[in-house]
Amino acid sequence: MNKIEVCVVGLGYIGLPTALILAANGTKVIGVDKNIEVVTKLKNDEITFDEDGLSQLLVQAKEKGIRFVSECQAAEMYIIAVPTPYVRESKKIDATLLVAAVESVLRVCQDNAIIIIESTVSPGTIEKYIKPLIGKKRVNIAHAPERIIPGRMMVELKCNNRIIGADDDDVAEKVRELYSTFCDGEIIKTSIRNAEMSKVVENTYRDINIAFANELTKICNEAGLDVHEIIKIANMHPRVNILSPGPGVGGHCISVDPWFLVGDYPGLANLILTARRINDSMPEYVLSKARELMELGNIDDYSRVGVYGITYKENVDDIRESPTIQLLESQKNHMAPCLKCYDPMLRKKIIPSQVMDFDEFLREIDIVILMVAHKHIIDNQERIRGKVILDTRNCLSGIPTFHL
Numbered sequence: 001m002n003k004i005e006v007c008v009v010g011l012g013y014i015g016l017p018t019a020l021i022l023a024a025n026g027t028k029v030i031g032v033d034k035n036i037e038v039v040t041k042l043k044n045d046e047i048t049f050d051e052d053g054l055s056q057l058l059v060q061a062k063e064k065g066i067r068f069v070s071e072c073q074a075a076e077m078y079i080i081a082v083p084t085p086y087v088r089e090s091k092k093i094d095a096t097l098l099v100a101a102v103e104s105v106l107r108v109c110q111d112n113a114i115i116i117i118e119s120t121v122s123p124g125t126i127e128k129y130i131k132p133l134i135g136k137k138r139v140n141i142a143h144a145p146e147r148i149i150p151g152r153m154m155v156e157l158k159c160n161n162r163i164i165g166a167d168d169d170d171v172a173e174k175v176r177e178l179y180s181t182f183c184d185g186e187i188i189k190t191s192i193r194n195a196e197m198s199k200v201v202e203n204t205y206r207d208i209n210i211a212f213a214n215e216l217t218k219i220c221n222e223a224g225l226d227v228h229e230i231i232k233i234a235n236m237h238p239r240v241n242i243l244s245p246g247p248g249v250g251g252h253c254i255s256v257d258p259w260f261l262v263g264d265y266p267g268l269a270n271l272i273l274t275a276r277r278i279n280d281s282m283p284e285y286v287l288s289k290a291r292e293l294m295e296l297g298n299i300d301d302y303s304r305v306g307v308y309g310i311t312y313k314e315n316v317d318d319i320r321e322s323p324t325i326q327l328l329e330s331q332k333n334h335m336a337p338c339l340k341c342y343d344p345m346l347r348k349k350i351i352p353s354q355v356m357d358f359d360e361f362l363r364e365i366d367i368v369i370l371m372v373a374h375k376h377i378i379d380n381q382e383r384i385r386g387k388v389i390l391d392t393r394n395c396l397s398g399i400p401t402f403h404l
């Protein structure tokens with residue numbers, strides 16, 4: 001029997017691991033990205049972002065014959081994994097990249113091909129933007145929203161339960177068969193609209209729960225209580241599980257998807273909107289806490305304050321919607337010179353005030369605002385002992401620190 005040929009369009013944080021795991025498990029895969037640099041790197045056996053197990057998976061996929069190209073090709077199935085940002089003013093989805101990707105597929109695909117959209121979309125997007133593109137073509141659409149978490153992608157690709165949204169059971173079954181080649185989790189079949197909504201709901205749920213922890217931080221601070229102690233005690237109740245407060249919510253998912261509901265259901269998405277605002281207020285809150293610490297320690301030289309961690313969370317090299325970048329922006333809005341910052345996960349300088357060497361960073365600062373709990377700082381905590389440390393992640397346990 002001939003193997004199915006799958007074309008994965010968009011080789012970013014989701015498309016690349018998905019293309020590789022499919023190929024490694026025996027599917028014939030063509031990986032497509034319009035960015036020639038990405039394609040060239042992959043052809044040269046280089047991965048394009050850091051993730052545990054990704055380079056090994058690239059080797060396995062290459063052995064099984066995966067190909068990387070920059071133009072969409074004829075195939076039986078397509079997986080689309082392109083970014084779906086939101087429009088800052090209206091909060092509605094910006095489907096431009098998604099529409100362009102589907103159009104590029106429609107130009108080359110065979111009759112009866114299945115186009116699976118993995119990109120997260122606002123509920124109703126497929127009906128509104130994708131179905132009209134198809135017109136009279138005999139092409140099927142499915143929605144299989146990705147659910148993997150950066151930092152544990154390899155494990156979660158294999159183990160997470162998956163949702164397959166399709167309006168035709170034969171199509172759903174074909175997609176289920178494809179995903180079951182690598183996914184050990186349960187594969188749930190539902191409608192396209194249910195799949196769209198459930199994915200956005202998952203990330204919104206997490207955003208709201210992080211916002212609750214962040215709001216508690218502000219309340220406990222005002223009350224002179226240690227929020228971490230309160231959360232630890234409350235979480236000992238069998239039905240309470242409060243998340244961790246922090247310097248804000250970053251990443252391309254949790255800080256974006258709830259806006260889709262706010263944009264499409266203004267007036268109804270009130271809790272969701274409030275949660276977004278609380279999480280977005282955290283970088284500014286960190287700055288005010290750092291300012292208090294400076295006053296307490298009679299320090300007034302801003303050039304001696306350093307920010308540790310630029311990525312949006314620990315042990316990844318992804319800076320999208322990063323709370324540190326929001327903090328630096330907010331500082332800029334107050335016309336303050338950019339604070340020195342350092343991140344061991346970033347090999348390229350992306351911020352003018354970024355220091356690339358840890359020793360140099362330590363020499364130049366007396367106050368550390370710890371924004372990201374990278375393993376690197378936990379392993380090196382003794383090296384910052386003696387400095388004034390604002391540990392926004394509550395991740396250091398062996399040395400004296402201040403908390404949010």
Ligand code: SAJ
Binds near residue numbers: 254312
């Ligand atoms: N954060 C906190 N406190 C917490 C947990 C997270 O402040 O207790 C912060 C993180 O530091 C980070 C942000 O929230 O800045 C988001 O991080 P995350 O680890 O919670 O999630 P993401 O954005 O990396 O991945 C999420 C996941 N969704 C859910 O857990 C519901 C993942 O499963 C999705 O696949 C991904 O979004 C996506 O692509 O949609």
